[in-house]
Amino acid sequence: xxRIAVFASGSxxxxxxxxxxxxxxxxxxxxxxxxxxxxxxxxERAKKLDIPIIxxxxxxxxxxxxxxxxLSQYPIDLIVLAGFLQLIPSYLLERFPNKxxxxxxxxxxxYGGKGMYGKxxxxxxxxxxxxxxxxxxxxxxxxxxxxxxxxxxxxxLSQYDSVEDIAKKVGELEYTYYPKAIEEVLGx
Ligand code: GAR
Numbered sequence: 001x002x003r004i005a006v007f008a009s010g011s012x013x014x015x016x017x018x019x020x021x022x023x024x025x026x027x028x029x030x031x032x033x034x035x036x037x038x039x040x041x042x043x044e045r046a047k048k049l050d051i052p053i054i055x056x057x058x059x060x061x062x063x064x065x066x067x068x069x070x071l072s073q074y075p076i077d078l079i080v081l082a083g084f085l086q087l088i089p090s091y092l093l094e095r096f097p098n099k100x101x102x103x104x105x106x107x108x109x110x111y112g113g114k115g116m117y118g119k120x121x122x123x124x125x126x127x128x129x130x131x132x133x134x135x136x137x138x139x140x141x142x143x144x145x146x147x148x149x150x151x152x153x154x155x156x157l158s159q160y161d162s163v164e165d166i167a168k169k170v171g172e173l174e175y176t177y178y179p180k181a182i183e184e185v186l187g188x
Contacts (some may be wrong), residue, residue: 012042
């Protein structure tokens with residue numbers, strides 16, 4: 001069995017989707033969800049799904065002692081970032097070399113970097129009248145949105161699409177492809 005942990009800072013719709021996808025999977029299990037936001041909606045989702053939720057302050061996350069202790073109790077094969085907005089500290093990158101992946105709601109390297117997350121990305125895509133957007137799933141390194149790309153999927157946009165329409169189209173790609181990318185990375 002391969003074990004994953006999902007890190008999320010916001011609504012957690014991807015975390016929930018990943019949870020459902022792997023719920024009865026023979027080779028992969030979601031061990032816990034971690035969030036760095038005390039009021040993130042992902043906490044409600046985790047409680048409803050009855051999956052362990054770890055809430056950690058940004059300070060403790062940067063420091064590492066608490067999380068490394070938690071991780072020593074859960075043998076995790078892959079950390080999956082799903083709307084997790086903290087930069088990953090070097091202690092975690094060293095502990096999980098090439099075993100932390102992220103999803104970004106645009107076609108990197110376009111619309112990436114600090115401050116480019118969630119709706120901000122779709123707003124910028126709309127302002128630039130892009131004809132396509134999509135998702136990028138990539139390994140995580142010490143910079144925002146810069147690690148090696150695992151998979152990209154795109155969708156076409158129309159000039160009539162609102163920011164919410166773009167978010168919906170991109171969201172559908174995320175829900176379809178992120179679980180599959182996780183399987184692929186784990187060889188499951
Ligand atoms: C997702 O669209 C994800 O791609 C994005 O945050 C959203 C989280 O939604 N991540 C980034 O922008 C990372 N730079 P969710 O909490 O409903 O899964």
